[in-house]
Amino acid sequence: MRAFPGPALAIVDRMREVAAADPARAIAFQGSPGANSHRAATEACPDLAPLPCFSFEDALDAVKDGRSGAAIIPIENSQHGRVADIHFLLPESGLHIVGEYFMPIHHALMALGEAAPGRSFEAAYSHPQALGQSRHYLRERGIVPLSHADTAGAAAYVAERGDLSVAAIAPALAAELYGLTIIENNVEDSADNMTRFVVLARDSLAPGALAGRPVMTTFIFEVKNIPAALYKALGGFATNGVNMTKLESYQQGTSFAATTFYADIIGAPGDPAVDRALEECAFHSKELRILGSYEQGRARG
Numbered sequence: 001m002r003a004f005p006g007p008a009l010a011i012v013d014r015m016r017e018v019a020a021a022d023p024a025r026a027i028a029f030q031g032s033p034g035a036n037s038h039r040a041a042t043e044a045c046p047d048l049a050p051l052p053c054f055s056f057e058d059a060l061d062a063v064k065d066g067r068s069g070a071a072i073i074p075i076e077n078s079q080h081g082r083v084a085d086i087h088f089l090l091p092e093s094g095l096h097i098v099g100e101y102f103m104p105i106h107h108a109l110m111a112l113g114e115a116a117p118g119r120s121f122e123a124a125y126s127h128p129q130a131l132g133q134s135r136h137y138l139r140e141r142g143i144v145p146l147s148h149a150d151t152a153g154a155a156a157y158v159a160e161r162g163d164l165s166v167a168a169i170a171p172a173l174a175a176e177l178y179g180l181t182i183i184e185n186n187v188e189d190s191a192d193n194m195t196r197f198v199v200l201a202r203d204s205l206a207p208g209a210l211a212g213r214p215v216m217t218t219f220i221f222e223v224k225n226i227p228a229a230l231y232k233a234l235g236g237f238a239t240n241g242v243n244m245t246k247l248e249s250y251q252q253g254t255s256f257a258a259t260t261f262y263a264d265i266i267g268a269p270g271d272p273a274v275d276r277a278l279e280e281c282a283f284h285s286k287e288l289r290i291l292g293s294y295e296q297g298r299a300r301g
Contacts, residue, residue, distance in 0.1 A: 004054065005156035007178045008032040012052050019051040019068060026051045027199075028062040028071040031127075031150030034174035036105060038152065040197045041072045044101035054149065056086065060093040063202060071200045072101070078194040080132040087220075087250050087262050090200075090291055097218050097292025099199035107134055107188045110155060110180040111167040119183060125154035126169035134169055136189045143167070155180055196297070204292055207270050214296040215268040216245075221281055221288040222252070222260045229284050230261075236280030237265065240273040245300050266300055268293035 004012050011033040019026035027048040029037035041050040051068050053059040062068040075090075076082045090097075107130055111121065123144040124131075131138070131145040138145050148154035148168075155174035158166055167183060168174070175182050198218075223229040237244050246264035267274040269290065282288040 004032050004052070005153055006160045008052075008153065008156040011177065015050060015052055019049045022049070023067050024069040025049055026062075026068040026070075028053050028059040028068040030054070030056045030059045030073065032153040032156055032174075034152035034155065034171060034177045035150045036103070036171055036195065037072060037074060037150075037197070039171060039173065040074070040101055040103050040195075043103065044072060044099070044197065044199065045070065056089055060089060060095060060200065063095055063200060064093065069201065070098070071095070072197050073200060074129075074195050074197050076196050077105070077129055077133065078192065079188070079190050080129050082248065083129060087248065087260075090198075091220055091289065093200070095200040095202060096204035097198045097294055098201045098205050099294050100216065100297035101197045101199065102297050103195055103197065105133065105188060105193045105195050106171070106186050107151070107169045108172045108175060108185045109137075109167050109169055109183045109187050110172075110175040111158060111164065111183055112162065112180060113164050115181050115183050121167040121183075122165045124167045124169050125157060127151045127154070130169050133188045133190070133193055137187045152177070198292075199294075200292075205294060207268070207293075210268060210293060210295060214266070214299065215293055216264055216266060216296050216300075217268050217274070217290060217293040218262070218264050219278070219288060219290045220260055220262050221285040223285050233281045233284040236277040240277040240280075242267055242273055242277045243300065266296075 027041045027045050028051045029041045031037045059071045063071045074083050075086050123146050125146045125148045127150050128147050130151050151170040152174040154168040155170040156178045158168040159178040243266040248262045249259050252260050
């Protein structure tokens with residue numbers, strides 16, 4: 001399924017027309033209009049025209065194909081961890097990270113009909129991330145979580161289905177767009193629920209564009225398959241005083257013998273300490289590739 005739900009199609013078509021008129025000033029996002037990524041696009045890049053795409057791959061392809069000048073993609077959530085598959089998609093895309101944006105996430109339970117006291121539902125549709133962020137709320141009420149491609153798309157699907165026994169978990173904007181009633185706001189399990197987004201473009205930022213600003217650098221590396229390779233690869237960051245704020249591993253292929261690491265550090269190439277640390281990491285790695293250097297969306301440390 002690569003089509004948006006019926007109630008979303010007219011809105012999608014209008015947004016695509018606006019983006020097509022000036023692709024360089026468009027920003028692609030995954031999901032139906034009203035999704036959290038839609039909100040992130042309008043907040044992080046208010047001067048750009050949001051372009052809805054069905055999948056993460058479609059959003060990245062829109063940038064690669066020139067239908068959009070940038071894309072904004074969620075990569076991790078404070079409650080539910082990293083967004084599935086994004087660590088594979090970013091390196092494969094060939095795009096560069098040029099910014100980041102942190103957005104508080106609030107979910108609403110919404111459905112057709114009235115918000116009557118004590119109203120119950122058999123199931124709720126939403127993106128797996130939103131379902132995971134609201135799992136205690138759903139479990140306490142006996143509501144079965146059902147996965148959908150995105151949060152706002154789930155709201156549009158509930159509106160299209162016309163079944164009063166099912167609900168959606170989505171941003172409040174989705175209820176307004178698709179004619180649903182908000183049954184309850186803030187159904188996320190944690191009040192400080194936060195998602196980190198990255199902005200991607202075909203070209204990396206020029207080093208001069210980041211001068212004098214607090215900078216992050218994201219890169220991936222695959223260590224050599226020998227004892228202590230990871231220890232040695234990371235040692236240069238400690239000895240050079242470079243702060244690594246994120247390190248995650250994931251398997252490439254089916255051999256389970258080659259592990260790739262995804263890392264964030266404070267600083268950027270051109271800083272002698274960063275250059276020395278990256279050089280040492282590369283020496284002990286089979287591959288090291290920088291995905292982007294960009295201004296911090298929020299202070300670390």
